[in-house]
Amino acid sequence: MNPMTRWTCFLGLLLLGCASSNPGPERCTGERTYRGPTRRSAPESVWPKLAAQRSLTGALDAGLTQALDTALDSVLKHVPAASVAVALPGEGLWTATRGVARTDTREAVGPDSLFQVASVTKSFTAVLVSQLAREGRLSLDAPVSTWFPQVQGAESMTVADLLEHTHGLVSFNALPGFEDGPHHAPEELIQVAAEHPRQFCPGTNWAYSNTGYVMLGRILEQVEGKPFADLLQERIAGPLGLTHSRMRTVDAPLPQVVSGHLAGAPITQVDYATPYAAGSLASRAEDLVRFWHALMSGALLPMDTVQRMFQDMHSMDVMYPPSQPGNTMSYGRGVQLYEVPQGPGLMLGHSGGIQGFTSVMAWLPEDDAFVAVIFNDNQVAAEAGLWALVRALREHRSARP
Secondary structure, rough: OOOOOOOOOOOOOOOOOOOOOOOOOOOOOOOOOOOOEEEEOOHHHHHHHHOOOOOOOOEEEEEEEHHHHHHHHHHOOOOOEEEEEEOOOOEEEEOOOOOOOOOOEEEOOOOOEEEEOOOHHHHHHHHHHHHHOOOOOOOOEEEHHHHOOOOOOOOEEEHHHHHHOOOOOOOHHHOOOOOOOOOOOOHHHHHHHHHOOOOHHHOOOOOOOEEEEHHHHHHHHHHOOOOHHHHHHHHHHHHHOOOOOOEOOOOOOOOOEOEEEEOOEOOOOOOOOHHHHHHOOEEEEHHHHHHHHHHOOOOOHHHHHHHHHHHEEOOOOOOOOOOOOOEEEOOOOEEEEEEOOOOEEEEEEEEEEEOOOEEEEEEEEEEEEEEEEEOOOOOOOOHHHHHHHHHHHHHHHHOOO
16 A cells, blocks of 8 residues: 555544444433443553653754655655654754645745644643643533533533543534535534434543534633633743644634645635634644643643543544554543554554644654644545654664664
8 A cells, every 4th residue: 555545544534533423312311331442541651751851952963854854755745735843852853844835826835834733723622621620710520511501411521521522422524514615603513513413421432523622612712711712822822932823713814824635636615714622723743743742741731631631541443443453543631542553653642634634743652753744635644644754763763873
């Protein structure tokens, strides 16, 4: 299989993905015995390496930079444009954004060009929720009915259920008419999902659902009295100096975002503001690497909270079967754990996919490397680009005397 598409079945375009079509129970009793996919936690061995906070300042050595540039050249044979970054704590950071913003006009990406990162947004949302929880402004055990009394069964859903996808509401984009077309406000997305039969009773199972993260965005806004985009800027993007990260909103268009593509053809009829706190962030790979490094090194949340995000994670293999034996993927509180033995191995990160774009950001314990990749063509999984860069890194290291 082409190395640039080999991961598509396992990790590809799933993270603005579908939910189960099972209608689920008609009524719930409040009993929360979990009967869903198996759960696992990140290995304890990964945390000591992250405990020492090491900066990402400086440039990587010339030989490695050349190897990564060569790998990117190969990647760009398969996608119109890519934004990529590799950071080695204590050594430096390499980043590049190259290619064409639109294949029909051949307009090159510019120094301020942004890419939609889709469900990578969820990790930002989860950090905001966790910050407010640490500050005592929001309880993860609070019933969702506190903010959404009109949603049937919300009294038995918790904020933690929304973070972990154990609430049972269908993903709005799995319903007809919500993948393309005009803008849909968060309230509309929540309402239409709530009117659809539940997939299961809260806390008893797991199913990936963008609806829960839309609800989290509205909860954050109501708790803080500010738009979600402002909270993200004030609490994450501003303090970390993420100058290329912006929420796509209906009243603040971002003309510098490159066009998404499908198999090389530009896509024009997608409203990227609709996914909201579940997937409307536009960014570049360098910002994603800096964000992920800050989270994983304890700069955004205490390390015990970060570790909790990666505990009791739910297997995603039932909904997204792996393409090869041994590959696994699990979901925690706005984060993912990957195991790809015939590839990068263990990774802690998050992936994203939406019409026209794929993305991934991850830390690889074996390499102690932070890697982010964004493509503006959703026919090619960003994880394949990550693997191309990781191979180049490993080959460079193995060739050193």
